[in-house]
Amino acid sequence: GDRYTGAIWLDTAEAFNQVLTGDHRIWLVTQEFWLFNSYDGYLQQQILEQMDKQWGEGGVWALSTRPGHWPLAREAEVMLNAEFDGGARLRGYTVNPSQPAPGGVMYLTLFWQGNLPFGAKVLVHLRDANNNTVAQADHFIYDNKVPSSRWGDLLKNDEVVRDGAALALPPDLQPGRYRLLVGFYHPETFARLGVIDDQSGESAVILGEWVVE
Known part of the structure; x- marks a missing residue:
């Protein structure tokens, strides 16, 4: 109740x-x-x-x-300085647990700053060594519940905006190396927002690499 x-x-x-x-x-x-x-x-x-x-x-x-709710991390454990076209910046992230396991969940807190694109979707993909997507948690920041009239209030004073994503890992996840990619795309066209000094080759930021034993 x-x-x-x-x-x-x-x-x-x-x-x-x-x-x-x-x-x-x-x-x-x-x-x-x-x-x-x-x-x-x-x-x-x-x-x-x-x-x-x-x-x-x-x-x-x-x-x-909401069902399955979990708290966002206060501080970023890994600092970044990735910038997207238009002025959005990814300043860091925290992953819990730090070691992914088959059938588990990776709870990811992203730390954004700058001019975040209203109405864009956040791409979160876990890729294997062959660049296959084995888990994803694409989402709108705060499920799109922030109206356009309040978007500027959310970003005022260059506030750090924490954003959560929960990646459900398949129970048959194979041992190996995996990369986590994050980006923005427009849900109507699937066109991605460009990344300045893109290292991924697909307009995304590579957060890091994890090894599944």
């Missing part, structure tokens, strides 16, 4: 994540303006990542926890 926590003051992302532990569905009712202009950036991003917008009218949003 639902759990109502209106008496709890949640002023940090850590407190918010603590309330979200367990199997209860949690609801949050908030002013849209507050969400995009008053909340700490990390708390705001946890809300947008872990909750679905169920209703919105008159500047008020009602959100509830």
Whole structure:
């Protein structure tokens, strides 16, 4: 059933994540303006990542926890300085667990900055040594729940935007070396956003290499 926590003051992302532990569905009712202009950036991003917008009218949003939700990492474990055409920058990432295993899930937090393209889809592909895609988690940032009128608020002051992707690995994943690629593409045309100094040959950023034993 639902759990109502209106008496709890949640002023940090850590407190918010603590309330979200367990199997209860949690609801949050908030002013849209507050969400995009008053909340700490990390708390705001946890809300947008872990909750679905169920209703919105008159500047008020009602959100509830999404199935399989998980918290975004606060800090990037690996720093990057990749830049896309138009000014979007990928500043780093964190992967948990650090060692992928067949049948497991790779929880990836991406750290974006700059002019992120509104309405573009994020490409996340795990490739084997033959460049075959063995797992993918393409998605819109925050499931496209941020309206165009609030996109600028999300990016204001060159805020770091954390974005999550969960890659479900096949149970028959073979031992070997794998690369993780990230990029942007337009969902209508599938045209990818260019990468400055592209090393992938396909308008994507290579995050790194992982070995499956």
